[in-house]
Amino acid sequence: MIKVLFVCLGNICRSPMAEGIFNAKIKGLGLEKSIQSDSAGTSDYHIGELPDERTLRCAQKNGVGIQHRGRQVHLTDFRDFSYIIAMDSSNLRNLELLKLQSRFPNKEIYLMRNFAEGETGLAVPDPYYGGEEDFENVYRILDAALDGLISHLKVAHPQVFKA
Numbered sequence: 623m624i625k626v627l628f629v630c631l632g633n634i635c636r637s638p639m640a641e642g643i644f645n646a647k648i649k650g651l652g653l654e655k656s657i658q659s660d661s662a663g664t665s666d667y668h669i670g671e672l673p674d675e676r677t678l679r680c681a682q683k684n685g686v687g688i689q690h691r692g693r694q695v696h697l698t699d700f701r702d703f704s705y706i707i708a709m710d711s712s713n714l715r716n717l718e719l720l721k722l723q724s725r726f727p728n729k730e731i732y733l734m735r736n737f738a739e740g741e742t743g744l745a746v747p748d749p750y751y752g753g754e755e756d757f758e759n760v761y762r763i764l765d766a767a768l769d770g771l772i773s774h775l776k777v778a779h780p781q782v783f784k785a
């Protein structure tokens with residue numbers, strides 16, 4: 623089982639959207655038994671909450687459903703997830719610090735847009751203080767980066783994709 627954890631700040635906008643889009647793509651490939659994802663926030667601001675209404679609306683408009691309640695990153699996530707993927711460099715820094723407190727200080731943490739060709743180092747921009755068009759922009763960015771992630775997984779885990 624490959625387990626992917628998407629991480630942002632609040633876990634109500636970017637990372638649950640990444641989780642929803644990724645799970646839809648994986649289901650489309652018929653691989654939902656072998657590849658699963660979850661999302662979490664570095665902050666404790668929105669624990670237990672549904673995703674932001676704008677996140678849900680944007681995903682729904684694009685035919686993607688999201689089943690998630692906000693949660694904070696746990697130290698055990700560094701053990702339980704094969705891939706931990708941060709939405710921006712601030713999330714990445716916080717994860718790197720948290721990782722040192724875990725039993726898995728050597729775990730590699732990834733940046734979401736590094737999976738999209740030519741987008742290395744770029745952030746998935748925080749849409750929280752923006753409008754509908756900012757959520758649509760996040761959707762487009764994630765859609766491309768998640769295709770890149772799936773291409774990466776195909777190379778790294780060919781046996782999982784061999785039907």
Ligand code: 4NP
Nearest residue numbers: 630631632633634635636750
């Ligand atoms: P997210 O967006 O990190 O993509 O979920 C945010 C959600 C909430 C806050 C900031 C960013 N906040 O400050 O409450």
